[in-house]
Amino acid sequence: MKKLRYLIEDFGNYLLLMKEVFRWPQNMHIFKRQLLFEIRTLGLDSILIVFLVSVFVGVAVVVQLLINLENPIYPDWIYGFSARKTMMLEFSPTIIALILAGKCASKISSELGTQRISEQIDALEVMGVHSASYLILPKIIACMITFPLLIIMSIFVSILGGAVGAMTIGTLSMAAYTDGLRLEYHNIDLIFAIVKIFVYSIIISTIASYRGYTLKGGSVEVGIQSTKSVVQSCIVIMIFDLIITNLFM
Amino acid sequence: MIKVEHVSKYFGEKKVLSDINTEFENGKCNLIIGKSGSGKTVLMKCLVSLYTPDEGYIHFDDRILRHLNKKEKMLLRKDIGMLFQGGALFDSMTIEENIMFPIRMFQLSDYKTMRKRVDFCLERVNLSGINKQYPSEISGGMQKRVAIARAIATQPKYLFCDEPNSGLDPQTSIVIDQLIKEITHEYNITTVINTHDMNSVMEIGENINFINQGQLWWKGNYHNVLNSNNTELNDFIFCSALTKRLKPQNDHE
Structure with a gap:
């Protein structure tokens, strides 16, 4: 009962913080600068990890399909088709979101937490700056802009990785793989992936910001809240994965 | 000038500030001194409206903090400069x-x-x-x-300094103290300094407020701080080996 009360209280505080965050910036010029900075640190700096994970998973998925579905009754297009569906519907939006949660949520939370314990947030407040909006809003918008772009890149790269996998095994022709990729392609799959990652980007950035901004205590607490932000983001992402998937079915 | 009227602050059941009444004068270095945990940082955070007092009023010249709306508070904050403990x-x-x-x-x-x-x-x-x-x-x-x-x-019209000398060597502390004093006099700022550095008390304590257990126990300046009869203040002032040497001289006088 006590835990439930704590959970409701926590959620209420989260909503109150978000109310403070979503307000018009006090200075548009400074906001744009902050936004560009966050786009670089949260988005562009994540390209390498998203690229590497996508390539390797793309290769692994196609190799697994070729090994496990090695039966003449399966048509050749099944490999490309399955790879595309897997990458677009689940792997790229959800698994990459979990990786981004690990990377970006911990960064956001520890950064804000350190600013809190070193009194930088208090300094902003005393100056008359809306600290929540100034610090958090650019991070949320940067995630909302860059994560969908990262996912589009991930889909593309993982499918290319799949092609590399097919060539490595050598039992599947490139023509058959591309036929499978093209088979019954509908834009709704891509829209579905983008909607998912758009929701996940809000989840990751807001949970991490809440954990960091409301931190109380010292350096040990920074680590605790940073871990909490990653764990909670991952759990909420999986819950919303189920909800969004059911909505689109 | 900043006027504090019957200010009290609670954290849950615990009363950390109890009916504080004082004035911080314009163009002077106003010190809040006291032991760690006595409530001086809480008082300062109430002054800069990082905390809201549960009771009482804080006047910034003709503006009463409690009566200001969000926008007016933001405007007031533009008149405030603050030096934090860690910078x-x-x-x-x-x-x-x-x-x-x-x-x-x-x-x-x-x-x-x-x-x-x-x-x-x-x-x-x-x-x-x-x-x-x-x-x-x-x-x-x-x-x-x-x-x-x-x-x-x-x-700014008001300058708040939270333990400006913490973590600094005595020489650098004197430089910081002198700087704050000069700036205060030069620009006629109402400066409030939260400290437990005795050197600062003797150097720049033009108006000293001693806080103990969340209450204002003594008010004075660097001329009369050593001659006070207040037991708690004396316990605080003469606790170090260096300041103890001053005490017998004082008693003798």
Whole structure:
């Protein structure tokens, strides 16, 4: 009962913080600068990890399909088709979101937490700056802009990785793989992936910001809240994965 | 002038400030002294409205903090400069950007004027030429002076300093104290300093408020702080080996 009360209280505080965050910036010029900075640190700096994970998973998925579905009754297009569906519907939006949660949520939370314990947030407040909006809003918008772009890149790269996998095994022709990729392609799959990652980007950035901004205590607490932000983001992402998937079915 | 009237503050059931009544005078260094945990930081945070007092009123000249709406509070905050215990400089910004930040945020002037103001403030704290360095590249004492430069960048009417000498060597502490004193007199600022550094008390304590167990126990200045009959104040003042040496002389007199 006590835990439930704590959970409701926590959620209420989260909503109150978000109310403070979503307000018009006090200075548009400074906001744009902050936004560009966050786009670089949260988005562009994540390209390498998203690229590497996508390539390797793309290769692994196609190799697994070729090994496990090695039966003449399966048509050749099944490999490309399955790879595309897997990458677009689940792997790229959800698994990459979990990786981004690990990377970006911990960064956001520890950064804000350190600013809190070193009194930088208090300094902003005393100056008359809306600290929540100034610090958090650019991070949320940067995630909302860059994560969908990262996912589009991930889909593309993982499918290319799949092609590399097919060539490595050598039992599947490139023509058959591309036929499978093209088979019954509908834009709704891509829209579905983008909607998912758009929701996940809000989840990751807001949970991490809440954990960091409301931190109380010292350096040990920074680590605790940073871990909490990653764990909670991952759990909420999986819950919303189920909800969004059911909505689109 | 800042006037504190019957201010009390609770954290849950615990009363951390109890019916504080005092005045912080214009153009003077007003000190809040007391042991750790006595409530002086809470009082300062109430003054800069980081905490809201549960009872009482705080007057900033003709403005009463409790009666101000959000917008008016923001306007008041533009008249406030604050030096935090650890400096609280923004570590992702250069020294110049740190000092320029409050001016730029509220678009108080164009870039050229802002640059001039930054150079002036840095010169005022004897740190010319470090504009492009980052806070992590300078010493603790220099960080404190940069924080003072940032606090005075917007020409505030009220300056708050939370333990400005903590973590500094005695020589640097004197430099910081003198700087605060000079700035206070030069610009006629109402300065409130939260400290437990006895050297500061003797150097710049023009108006001293001794807080003990959340209550105001004694008021005075550096002329009469050593001659007080207040037991708690004497326990606080004469606890170190150095200050104990002053006590017999005083008693003798």
